[in-house]
Amino acid sequence: MSKQRIRRSGIAVMSGLIVLLGSLSYAMLFAVINGSLGFLSAMGVTAFGALGIAKALGGSIALSYGWIIGLTVGCGIMRGLLRFFEQYLNHFIAFRLLAVLRNKIFEALRRLCPAKLESKKKGSIIAMITADVETLEVFYAHTVSPVCIALTVCITIVTVLAFCISPYLALIALAGYVAIGIVLPLISSRFMKNDGVDYRRRFSSFNAFYMDSVKGIKDIVLHNAGEKRLDEVADKSRSLSASALRLKKKITFAQVITEAFVSLVTLSAVAAAAALVINGKTDIGKGIIGVVIIAGSFGPVIALSALPGNLSQTFASGDRVLALIDEEPAVHAVENGKDMDFGSVDVSGVSFSYQENYKVLDEVCMHAQKGEIVGIVGESGSGKSTLLKLMLRFWQKQCGTIEYDNEDIDLINTSSLLDNVTMVSQSTYLFDETIRENLTIAKQDATQEQIDDACRRASVYSFIQSLPEGYETKAGTLGDNLSAGERQRIGLARAFLRGSKLILLDEPTSNVDSINEGMILKSLKDNRKDACIILVSHRESTMAIADRVYKIQNGKISEVNINAKTR
Ligand SMILES: Nc1ncnc2c1ncn2[C@@H]1O[C@H](COP(=O)(O)OP(=O)(O)OP(=O)(O)O)[C@@H](O)[C@H]1O
Ligand SMILES: [Mg+2]
Incomplete structure (x- = not known):
């Protein structure tokens, strides 16, 4: 490109x-x-x-x-x-x-x-x-x-x-x-x-x-x-x-x-x-x-x-x-479009390539709606993160449609889209600020109760409580002492705090041990009625909570049998 x-x-x-x-x-x-x-x-x-x-x-x-x-x-x-x-x-x-x-x-x-x-x-x-x-x-x-x-x-x-x-x-x-x-x-x-x-x-x-x-x-x-x-x-x-x-x-x-x-x-x-x-x-x-x-x-x-x-x-x-x-952005923000209130998303016939002659996604179709947990599996480099980024309109799809409640994504106001859809990417960036500030970037007026709740759901509450300064600990002072799993769980808590109705989780538990993963997955399951979760993971244990699983292979997507979920 x-x-x-x-x-x-x-x-x-x-x-x-x-x-x-x-x-x-x-x-x-x-x-x-x-x-x-x-x-x-x-x-x-x-x-x-x-x-x-x-x-x-x-x-x-x-x-x-x-x-x-x-x-x-x-x-x-x-x-x-x-x-x-x-x-x-x-x-x-x-x-x-x-x-x-x-x-x-x-x-x-x-x-x-x-x-x-x-x-x-x-x-x-x-x-x-x-x-x-x-x-x-x-x-x-x-x-x-x-x-x-x-x-x-x-x-x-x-x-x-x-x-x-x-x-x-x-x-x-x-x-x-x-x-x-x-x-x-x-x-x-x-x-x-x-x-x-x-x-x-x-x-x-x-x-x-x-x-x-x-x-x-x-x-x-x-x-x-x-x-x-x-x-x-x-x-x-x-x-x-x-x-x-x-x-x-x-x-x-x-x-x-x-x-x-x-x-x-x-x-x-x-x-x-x-x-x-x-x-x-x-x-x-x-x-x-x-x-x-x-x-x-x-x-x-x-x-x-x-x-x-x-x-x-x-x-x-x-x-x-x-x-x-x-410089022209890859996508222009939509300002005079429509606002959305997430109920469902339909991806149909979407193709995308970063470089000419190499389609990462080829006529991909998928569906997800409120109350569902939808899994996406596929080999490394198969285009899972790319599909999530297209659903957030980080890139412009090259053909096909992505519709939220029958409204094309290109006609939805960007700020409304970002209010409704959030993503926890594969690497969480923590600012050199307190953990509280790192969390409230997602919701500036969050109450203490909401922050505690989001941290519990992300299984990071007791870790934060164990720090001498709790929420007021500077993430920068922890530096590399913060384990990848802790970092990832703070990223998750941030997304939960945002309260979006569609949460795209890109390998949310890849660095988390099985006990914490179990707790996070349980909370995802328990809170599914309010939101829709699209979950990308390599792990079968993670996919166990999904209602439906799609597999991406050679740019094509297909629904896989839920009882025989394999990568
Ligand atoms: N910004 C970019 N520019 C060019 N190519 C890219 C870009 N981002 C990703 N790619 C390529 O697109 C393909 C799909 O990448 P993507 O990140 O979607 O894979 P993935 O399925 O999420 O992989 P993983 O499981 O390793 O996270 C890869 O071959 C990758 O190298
Ligand atoms: Mg990825």
């Missing part, structure tokens, strides 16, 4: 990122105005200083020394104030944006969950939430406004030079800005493009590998594969460093070339000003001021030339984040 994704162009990433700014774009505009005026004020300090020197050297300057000193000091103060506001606004935008981006990523993950997330590496999602978002923060705080500031400052200076000093000096400045701010960055971005992408890719793959190794450390130790794994981590780390070094070398080379260009343009301005003064085209005062203005004006364009190295990383990060935000 996975398709090779086409990478967005730089322009598409930039515009996509700017659209994400939303109402923060006004703050960005103010930051740019402050930044531009701030830089021009800074230049005012040197320009008015140069004016003073020019006047002292006999240039025809109309301003008095008092005005010149006043304007120089005024520009200095303005520079400070404007810089403060620019920085304040930039950081305000950056921090707000971090929150906005993380929210958007979380929203996207929620939308894509659970189907699409099954195939995404957790490490790369973590890299996205941390590193990519940080890179984008740099983009907004240190890329967008420098570009705008550079543009404003360059246009202002070229205009001032052209009309007040000399059009020749204006031309030299313009050529310098175009070379340093546009031509060089374009060349170096082409030159570094693949290195930035390569670095981000290695970084994300290293994170995924490292996370995976930490998670699987027990198995690594058990199989005495520590040395090998360590070598692999070291290898990946070395290749990541080599990639970073390659990128850094290119960035440094680009910086050297830029500095050389700045010197070249300044020298040209000095030569041109000298020629103009010698030929009587301008006086010495204007010549000095022109050169001082040009020499001091490269700050914003130099900032631009430093962008490509970051920019290629930014584009790679931006592309990944935008791709996630724009």
Whole structure:
């Protein structure tokens, strides 16, 4: 089902990122105005200083020394104030944006969950939430406004030079800005493009590998594969460093070339000003001021030339984040459909494949209704969990119908479906919160009585009572000390607490001993009148409580004789 994704162009990433700014774009505009005026004020300090020197050297300057000193000091103060506001606004935008981006990523993950997330590496999602978002923060705080500031400052200076000093000096400045701010960055971005992408890719793959190794450390130790794994981590780390070094070398080379260009343009301005003064085209005062203005004006364009190295990383990060935000979920939530009140479910002629040409389920039919316990057996990988996921619409069935009380599943509001149907999957995730919070995620307003009852039914009540802090024990502090069976029973209690009318149990007792299994099955049987249970299991002892048993084999389903239930 996975398709090779086409990478967005730089322009598409930039515009996509700017659209994400939303109402923060006004703050960005103010930051740019402050930044531009701030830089021009800074230049005012040197320009008015140069004016003073020019006047002292006999240039025809109309301003008095008092005005010149006043304007120089005024520009200095303005520079400070404007810089403060620019920085304040930039950081305000950056921090707000971090929150906005993380929210958007979380929203996207929620939308894509659970189907699409099954195939995404957790490490790369973590890299996205941390590193990519940080890179984008740099983009907004240190890329967008420098570009705008550079543009404003360059246009202002070229205009001032052209009309007040000399059009020749204006031309030299313009050529310098175009070379340093546009031509060089374009060349170096082409030159570094693949290195930035390569670095981000290695970084994300290293994170995924490292996370995976930490998670699987027990198995690594058990199989005495520590040395090998360590070598692999070291290898990946070395290749990541080599990639970073390659990128850094290119960035440094680009910086050297830029500095050389700045010197070249300044020298040209000095030569041109000298020629103009010698030929009587301008006086010495204007010549000095022109050169001082040009020499001091490269700050914003130099900032631009430093962008490509970051920019290629930014584009790679931006592309990944935008791709996630724009990714189409495997199924769209139904919002304007019908609500349901579970009575029965009918699956008929349903086929499903994750990959083309390989049908996991092939025209499957089954029926279950309130008051029943229906079993599903089948070999590992035969599609049992897939069928349950289709009944929850985690994936879109490819043909056939799944109907709840004669209403097609695709027309039922997703929230109503999830209120009526719940699933205990093969692995229960416990949050790093108290056991109570882990249970009440299923029903936030549950009373103590309801919680106790659900725990008794899942045969986990006495275990929780035996913990020193009972329900208030943090699941995280138990960590791996919580046995798989205890974890599974807490998952079951969570589902019972939810009180859904259809409960899909995927191997609910696979890790539970026979005494506890007996108790859980008895409670399932005793409470069957209020609900319907679809039970997937390999165990015959579990299937003994089922009213009907279906077997999935080679994608086909068939009802098996209840007295001769075999796998
Ligand atoms: N997200 C997915 N993408 C691609 N293939 C998948 C995905 N999930 C499951 N499969 C494949 O679909 C087939 C059926 O998987 P499923 O999990 O439904 O089997 P199962 O009967 O529940 O097995 P088990 O008894 O081991 O839990 C397997 O071959 C599995 O590898
Ligand atoms: Mg399964």
